[in-house]
Amino acid sequence: MRWLASFAVLVVALFAAPAESSAGNPRVVFPQRPERLRALRYHAEDSEQCLAELGVREVPFARGPKVPTIDTPVRLTGPLRGVVFEMHHPTVRHPKEGPVMDCRLLLALDDLATVVADRGVGRVRFNSIHRGRWVQRRGWRHAAGVAIDIVELVKTDGEVLNVLRDFEGHGVGSDTCGPDAAPVRRPKARALREVVCAVDALGSFNLILTPHYDRRHKDHLHLEVRRGIDWFLTQ
Ligand SMILES: [Zn+2]
Numbered sequence: 001m002r003w004l005a006s007f008a009v010l011v012v013a014l015f016a017a018p019a020e021s022s023a024g025n026p027r028v029v030f031p032q033r034p035e036r037l038r039a040l041r042y043h044a045e046d047s048e049q050c051l052a053e054l055g056v057r058e059v060p061f062a063r064g065p066k067v068p069t070i071d072t073p074v075r076l077t078g079p080l081r082g083v084v085f086e087m088h089h090p091t092v093r094h095p096k097e098g099p100v101m102d103c104r105l106l107l108a109l110d111d112l113a114t115v116v117a118d119r120g121v122g123r124v125r126f127n128s129i130h131r132g133r134w135v136q137r138r139g140w141r142h143a144a145g146v147a148i149d150i151v152e153l154v155k156t157d158g159e160v161l162n163v164l165r166d167f168e169g170h171g172v173g174s175d176t177c178g179p180d181a182a183p184v185r186r187p188k189a190r191a192l193r194e195v196v197c198a199v200d201a202l203g204s205f206n207l208i209l210t211p212h213y214d215r216r217h218k219d220h221l222h223l224e225v226r227r228g229i230d231w232f233l234t235q
Helices: 002-016 038-044 047-056 103-118 187-202
Strands: 061-063 073-076 084-087 100-102 121-128 147-155 160-162 207-209 221-224
Touching: 038 103, 047 103, 073 103, 100 103, 103 121, 103 147, 103 187, 103 221, 147 187, 160 187, 187 207
Parallel strands: 084 121
Antiparallel strands: 061 073, 073 100, 121 147, 147 160, 147 221, 207 221
């Protein structure tokens, strides 16, 4: 029966501990005052506070539609800080009315828009925001509408910074930001790295996963405002 027990452990490990929830990762940071960081502040807001903050920031949005797994569903209905967010997927079309997400993700995307606009980016192309109908935990991952997968950034002069082609990673397990991160050579790779590390410094997302995280992220940046955790991971 021992094989059965081992098999059961393996199955539990595969399904209960998805790679994106790795608080055991040595690069996980537990900030001194996490509640002062934006990602945690956003999740501490109730629906009305979050919607009010979108209004104060003059973010173009609409309420709804109702999605059982999304706490406060909203649609982004126009450019953020002049930056267009557009679906970039070979088969999936995104609704004309704009992508659906949780209100907290939209606050964080507004921060992201400021960072990329400062660096001459006019378009953020993503291939997923809300997907799936099953939430592992409330406020987690794509099903909760609190995560975006970014595949490329397009500068206003037309230059494209594509994650798969231009990230210039140093292999899974490498550091992305900070003193131990290996430098990158090409200007496009530097530009991508600068965006990631500037967003990391803002603390708007508590998870930023790049091609350095694992092979599944070789072609996109996963940015998430995950509820109920007080640690941050950028890798
Ligand atoms: Zn993702």
